Amino acid sequence: MSEEQLRKNVYAALKALQDSLRNYKLGTGSPPDFLVNGAAPIIPQELLTGCRVFSRRNDIIADLPKGGVGVEVGTQTGRFARTLMDLAKPQKLYLLDIDYTPFRKEYVAKELEAGTVVTREGSSWELLEEFEDEYFDFAYIDAGHGYEMVKKDLLASLKKVKKGGYIVCNDFLIWSAFEGVPYGVHKAVSETIADNNLRVSHFAFHPYGYNDIAFVNS
Ligand SMILES: C[S@@+](CC[C@H](N)C(=O)[O-])C[C@H]1O[C@@H](n2cnc3c(N)ncnc32)[C@H](O)[C@@H]1O
Secondary structure, eight states: OOHHHHHHHHHHHHHHHHHHHHHHHHHHSSOOGGGGTSOOOOOOGGGGTTOEEESSHHHHHHTSOSSOEEEEEOOTTSHHHHHHHHHHOOSEEEEEESOOTTOOGGGGHHHHHHTSEEEEESOHHHHHHTSOTTOEEEEEEOSOOSHHHHHHHHHHHHHHEEEEEEEEESOOOSEETTTTEEOOHHHHHHHHHHHHTOEEEEEEOOTTSOOEEEEEOO
């Protein structure tokens, strides 16, 4: 199928979605907010004081304290694990994923051999529970993007990251335009920050809006 036809298919599907969303609102009087698990709480302004804003997520990683123990929750190819090693320079980095099919060992081959990068396979929040409390200096959360999954990863991370440590969340948005899929990250992260009174330390933009946010555990 040509690129032009594929593009037409996307626009046709988008039009059908837009019509059904409009009909839902006309029929019920409310926006279809079930799609995004309802509204996120407002993050109180005082928790944003001092938040540093960056143009790329790598700048957040470069700003993390060096020499700690980190965890990438959802690693996929391992390419970003390389970035975490190069910029955060942890003494040890754990990678958690439910599926290592796309993983390319060559990104962190030397570190895997040396034992400074360790892979664990399984469900992210269950794997996190296997570590001692307050074990990590930072967690990079980027596994399942549905609301319930992110909540479970965040709940586990609050226990497993040290007080004063950093929790960085990728894909801080409500809707993934490239997949047509709701993301629960925005609501789950906003709730976690607001409910636990956590200080937002960093925010980084992404060219397609898949932004990152980081906060300090306390
Ligand atoms: C978006 S990718 C991670 C990308 C990587 N952090 C990066 O920045 O390049 C998400 C990964 O999370 C994994 N994943 C999704 N749900 C998971 C779960 N419940 N437990 C563990 N891993 C999960 C997927 O297998 C996938 O490899």
